Amino acid sequence: MVLNYIWIGFIIVAFVVALCRLIVFGDVETFNATINSTFGSAKTAFEISIGLTGVLALWMGLMKIGEQGGMIQLFSRAINPLFRRLFPDIPQNHPAGGSILMNLSANILGLDNAATPAGLQAMRELQEINPDKNKASNPMIMFLVMNASGLTLIPVSVMTIRAQMGASNPADVFVPIMIATFISTMLGVFAICIKQRIKLFDKVILGTFGSVALLIAGVIWAFNEMGPEKAQKVSNIVASFILFSVIIVFILSGVRKKINVYDAFIEGAKDGFLVAIRIIPYLVAILVAVGMFRASGTMNFLVDWLRVAVEGLGYNSNWVDAMPTALMKPLSGSGARGMMVDAMNTFGADSFAGRLAGIFQASTDTTFYVVAVYYGAVNIRNSRYTIPYALFADLVGVITAIWVSYIFFG
Numbered sequence: 001m002v003l004n005y006i007w008i009g010f011i012i013v014a015f016v017v018a019l020c021r022l023i024v025f026g027d028v029e030t031f032n033a034t035i036n037s038t039f040g041s042a043k044t045a046f047e048i049s050i051g052l053t054g055v056l057a058l059w060m061g062l063m064k065i066g067e068q069g070g071m072i073q074l075f076s077r078a079i080n081p082l083f084r085r086l087f088p089d090i091p092q093n094h095p096a097g098g099s100i101l102m103n104l105s106a107n108i109l110g111l112d113n114a115a116t117p118a119g120l121q122a123m124r125e126l127q128e129i130n131p132d133k134n135k136a137s138n139p140m141i142m143f144l145v146m147n148a149s150g151l152t153l154i155p156v157s158v159m160t161i162r163a164q165m166g167a168s169n170p171a172d173v174f175v176p177i178m179i180a181t182f183i184s185t186m187l188g189v190f191a192i193c194i195k196q197r198i199k200l201f202d203k204v205i206l207g208t209f210g211s212v213a214l215l216i217a218g219v220i221w222a223f224n225e226m227g228p229e230k231a232q233k234v235s236n237i238v239a240s241f242i243l244f245s246v247i248i249v250f251i252l253s254g255v256r257k258k259i260n261v262y263d264a265f266i267e268g269a270k271d272g273f274l275v276a277i278r279i280i281p282y283l284v285a286i287l288v289a290v291g292m293f294r295a296s297g298t299m300n301f302l303v304d305w306l307r308v309a310v311e312g313l314g315y316n317s318n319w320v321d322a323m324p325t326a327l328m329k330p331l332s333g334s335g336a337r338g339m340m341v342d343a344m345n346t347f348g349a350d351s352f353a354g355r356l357a358g359i360f361q362a363s364t365d366t367t368f369y370v371v372a373v374y375y376g377a378v379n380i381r382n383s384r385y386t387i388p389y390a391l392f393a394d395l396v397g398v399i400t401a402i403w404v405s406y407i408f409f410g
Contacts (some may be wrong), residue, residue: 006387007289007369014292021297033112034296041291045211046285049276056272059117062250063099064260068252072098082208085198086189088140089129096125100143102246107365119147119370120377127378135382143387144193144374148330148390149185150365150397157308159361161341167349168262173358175220176404180363180372182216183400188393192320194326275377282376288369290331299327321346321353326398327358330367332392337361356405361396 020036021027045140064070075098083090083097090096099122122143130137136144148349155177162170186209193200226234258329293299303323322343329336343357367390375383 007285010199010289010293014289014296014298017298017301018082018292018296030295030297034292037295038288042284043372044291045287046280048287049280049283053276053353056117056120056276057269058272060121060272060275060315061265061267061269062247063102063118063257064119064271065254065264066098066250067095067268068259068264069250069255069257071250074098081204086142086193088198089137089139090126091129092127094129096122096129096139097111099125103143104146104151105242107147116373117272119143120372123374123378124271124275128378134276134380135295136198136380136384140375140380141384141386142189142196144370144386144391145192145390146169146185147189147370147374148365148367149188149393150181150363151185152181152362155362158340158358159233161337162344162349162354162358165344165349167344167354169350172214172408173355173362176355176359176401177362178216178220179404180359180397180400182213184363184393184397187396191389191392195389196230215279268337279373279376282302282372283369286372287332290335290368293331294335299324303325318352319405320357322356322360324365325357326401329360329364330394331369333366333369336366352405352409354397355409356401359401360398361404363401364394367391367394 006299014034016158018027018031022031072095073093077093079097081095083100084092087097087100099118103122105114106118123140126137126140126143127133130140151286155174158173159170162173184323190200192198193205200206251261254264303320306323307317307320310320325336325339325343328339340357340361344354345352347353349355367387371383371386371390373382375386
């Protein structure tokens with residue numbers, strides 16, 4: 001229901017703004033661009049879905065091998081103490097726990113192509129135990145808010161783009177990203193725990209988050225000891241090694257269980273193809289609305305007024321130059337990436353705005369895209385309170401990113 005209102009709101013606001021600019025300023029170009037964006041966005045949505053087909057077929061095929069080989073169940077048992085508390089509605093040792101862990105692990109390592117198939121697999125398994133097939137269950141909401149918080153341990157893509165844009169130290173945003181994304185995830189999960197009346201002050205929950213905090217601190221220390229070039233190289237090697245290891249371990253688990261690995265892969269790959277086709281209408285709907293919103297100039301209008309308001313209150317407005325990335329990220333990952341590159345081009349990769357845009361890009365996620373794709377894959381029509389809490393996690397990430405940027409680069 002919330003997504004329905006937001007979708008309608010984006011389209012109406014975009015049309016009204018474009019129409020007003022046409023009538024008041026005679027801005028025919030913006031009006032035409034707003035209308036034409038519907039065709040371009042629909043084409044983009046289709047191309048994204050088709051592009052996902054091969055990736056989904058590959059990874060859902062591997063997930064099927066892992067499931068039949070027992071690896072998914074092994075992952076489920078490993079994280080069962082924590083997930084039993086955060087996801088009390090998931091039966092003990094259910095394979096959904098392993099798929100959720102695979103998705104979160106891929107996100108943490110910046111492996112987007114591996115994260116989406118694992119996340120879709122998790123949604124399918126959660127839908128199997130969902131008592132109301134049209135309404136998002138509590139575990140689904142917790143899972144999507146975790147995704148929206150954008151927890152990333154190795155922000156390879158941001159560091160790579162900063163290097164391409166001529167940053168003197170592409171990895172200098174690494175520590176701020178770690179802080180922003182961890183706080184965003186932690187507070188997002190805590191908010192859902194309060195909403196779903198999950199016992200927050202549990203030794204397992206607090207112990208796990210405390211351990212992750214120590215792990216992140218250790219990683220931050222290790223990367224700070226390396227030079228920027230070595231840090232980036234190590235990040236790429238670690239991510240690739242873990243990805244390749246997952247593939248090999250899944251295949252070997254199937255061989256050990258004496259299953260027909262090839263047939264299992266084909267079975268899962270077929271499901272991946274069907275999922276890619278199923279999400280096309282949902283992607284077309286959300287990307288058309290986002291495309292109109294951006295083409296109408298509404299995004300630039302919001303940023304300009306924000307700058308006026310901040311300066312009117314007597315505060316430093318340097319961070320406003322990077323806000324298009326933060327505002328676009330919940331709507332479109334590629335759009336936010338474009339805004340980030342634009343900020344680096346305009347102000348410089350080593351400028352305050354250029355660095356902050358990179359931190360925004362890595363410390364939040366494409367909330368509306370994730371909701372549209374993941375819920376669309378299992379035909380969930382009522383998202384309940386998913387979007388407000390996911391946007392809360394995004395907001396925490398944005399505020400924390402601004403705060404740590406002033407500490408490190410202010």
